[in-house]
Amino acid sequence: MSKTDDLIKRIQDNYAKLSKSQKIIAEYIINHYDKAAFMTAAKLGANINISESTVVRFANTLGYNGYPELQSALQELIKNKLTTVQRLEMTEETDEIAILNNVLKSDIENIKETLTEINKETFKKVVSDIFEAKKIYIIGSRSSIAIAEYLGFYLNLILENVSVVKPGISDVFEQILRVCEKDLVIGIGFPRYSKRTLEVLKYAKSQNAKIVTITDSLISPLTSVADEILIAKSNMASFVDSLVAPLSLVNALIVAVGLKEKDKIAETFEKLESIWDEYGVYLSKLS
Incomplete structure (x- = not known):
């Protein structure tokens, strides 16, 4: 059984072998898992x-390697069930510095988890897929469109067959x-x-295109096609989903593709630098 399926x-x-105190924890989580997902063990x-x-011993009794793993399972359980308003209501922290610390620490953990859990062979395979494709389509909706646009922007500088849908x-x-x-x-x-991203992927699958998904979990609906x-972790610190690890993964993908075309992109960027200088795209360097 995976750590998220099923808490x-x-x-x-x-339940039968839990201590009296642990049963209280279990009952609280079952009845208030939406709130517990954002609480530290303390x-x-x-x-x-x-x-x-x-609380920590309770997590271990359930087979988790500490409370953070149990909390991650809780967040997986609720992340697609709660509205943004519900997430906002569950965020009780108001101190600005505490918010800064919590969000940055959460983003760091997302990157660490991504680095630990990502399949390195799959990453290499996706780089090969990019070079083998006749045309590359990139699709992302809602907040994910920011990542799609970023990936498309840089791949378009390296390749000539990229389209952001x-x-x-x-x-x-x-x-x-x-x-x-x-x-x-x-x-x-x-x-x-x-829903629209999944529909587009299903259509592309029906046309026998190769499908790569960048998502947060193997139980994501996007993995079905x-x-x-x-996988890039996006565990939430509040009402905003973290896209830091996904963006870091996309960065790695761009660099891996770019370095395989090092000579070509060197020429491209030399030409771009001339254009940027001629048309004043960037602020001039300080003398």
Whole structure:
């Protein structure tokens, strides 16, 4: 059983052997898992008059390697079920410095988890897929479109066959109408997952295109149509999902592709530098 599938079942299976205090924790989590997902072990314990060490032992009893892993499972459980308003209501912290610390620490943990858990062979395979594709389509909706645009911007400087599928004058299906088995479609999606992104990926799959998804979990709905899956953690510190680890992963992908075309992009950037200087794209260097 994975650490996220299924937390509630783990509690049910182990309930009989829990201590009295641990049963109180279990009942609180089952009844208030939306609130518990954002609590530290100390805060959870204080909320139900149980010691922090008991909360940690409870996590271990369920088979987790400490409380952070249990909390991660809780967040996986709720991340696609809560509205933004519900997430906002559950964020009780108001001190600006505490918020700064909590968000940055959460982002650091997301990058660490991504580095630990990502499949390195899959990463290498995706780089190869990019070079083998006749055309590359990149799709991301809602907040994920920022990552899609970023990936598309840099890949377009390296390659000549990249298209970012996005809302505009043309519907997204019109933009990907001619996708075929020689093409690669990169779908990017994080909770709350976009229905339209999944629909586009399903259409591309029906046309026999190769599908790569960049998402947060193997249980993400985007993985159902994927040939290759790249996981980047996006555990939330509050009502905003963290896209720091996904962006870091995309950065790595761009660098890996770019360095395989080092001579070509050197020429490209030399030409771009001349254009940028001629048309004043950037502020001039200080003399």
